[in-house]
Amino acid sequence: MGVKSLLMTKRKSESLSPEELRTHGERLFLSHLSVDCVIFGFHEGQLKVLLLKWKDGPWCLPGGFIKHHESVDYSATRILKERTGLDEIYLKQFHAFGDPQRERGKRYKQGWIANRFVTIGYYALVEYSKVFPQPDLLSSECKWWDVAAVPDLIYDHKQIMTTALETLRLSLNDHPVGYNLLPLKFTMPELQRLYETILGQTLDRRNFQKRMLALNILVKLNERKTGGAHKAPFLYRFDKKKYDRAMKQGLVGGW
Amino acid sequence: MGVKSLLMTKRKSESLSPEELRTHGERLFLSHLSVDCVIFGFHEGQLKVLLLKWKDGPWCLPGGFIKHHESVDYSATRILKERTGLDEIYLKQFHAFGDPQRERGKRYKQGWIANRFVTIGYYALVEYSKVFPQPDLLSSECKWWDVAAVPDLIYDHKQIMTTALETLRLSLNDHPVGYNLLPLKFTMPELQRLYETILGQTLDRRNFQKRMLALNILVKLNERKTGGAHKAPFLYRFDKKKYDRAMKQGLVGGW
DNA sequence: ATACTATTGTGTATCTCCTACACAATGAAC
């Protein structure tokens, strides 16, 4: 978690000035706890992650603090809404990071913000095109980065991102992430590219299609995606009902 | 987390009296954060969980707080050691519980302990016979319960236990839990019973054995377990080298 | 001792799922 969140929080009705937050964050927030979000998107065949840049400072994950009467899950939802403008996005807690050295190099040497923080990591899957990244009051940047080309991040944020990615990778078996990451209509090659970037490996085209269709949660539309060079691929969409039913029962199941 | 941990902590070199902890826990611990452990064991064909009982109070999970300069993982290890006397046990963080209502019914109305706590859940897999449950100074009990017959627990501890069990269930696919839960030598029926209790379903005997042996981390011994009525089953043990190698690479892998 | 009973040890046929693999059609670019 970085300074960033202070500013975002300032916009809310209950508010502290950045300075107050730095020194007396405990008035509004739980001490020693923060939330960091790894926000994944997918665009032009690349898996993306949304990062913030401090003014004259390093890049970091969007994060924030937990209000006294707010659930941790809700904090994550709120932070996400502040960054992306989106409600109802897929959000999953994946790990708490509690090494006392994790904030090595912290600049603040005194005040509330200088305390040790244990951060709870969430990852979000959002539809790229619906997101309007919101840089905050200090005019720091907020933008998408290719997962494969993320710059140095503050503290242990690279580690947090990596863990999120691993968790996402493992979740592929029981969660059809395309539903959250792709637009309503998409082509099979797009879906495949998504899986390939998450997994970091190429997959066989025919087998992939067979496997996806076998999940029985996709509908093939009578429409093709034109515009790209070459043969126009069919469009698909998720069948919400079947999708929900499948999610309830678990997709596969080793045992 | 309950009063229990206060007492345990008292034994350590840095110490607060129970009363001090109740009112000024922040001298030693991070505020708003606790750790709770779901300690699983296996005995007589039943999956067990280690619970504590407050004096004249409800049952709860063993838990504790995080010292100012201690990692969260280490806190969990320490708490576990205090309860079970064991080092080097398999311990895994599985979820943080952050609902502001989770401690509904809390008795303490003032002092540090009355604050809101977000708890980080860990589950442990221990060898039943090696554990000597340690009830603490207030002579509350500390004992094993059948997972299927756990009594009412304080706060959201039942929920925490259930989530731990679900996580354990899912982990069966990539972690051969028998290594941590069973004694050095064990029979195939014992191993199977372990899987069956965790999964809550029966499994085919021949297929189970085939599958376990196919993992290639078991050694069949030239010994049988006598004493039980009926035909004496062979004993097996884990091959540590092969086990470690398999763990490093991941056992199966959906993709 | 003998019979009894519950439990263990073991293999095969079938099915399902995963994998490997190639050629014709097409839409855009030139």
Place this chain on the structure above:
DNA sequence: GTTCATTGTGTAGGAGATACACAATAGTAT
């Protein structure tokens, strides 16, 4: 209209999962 990269599609073989039955045996009851 030719070219080129990409899409659409099916099958054969292999690996792994599942279903299933009978002989051997260690105690127990008599």
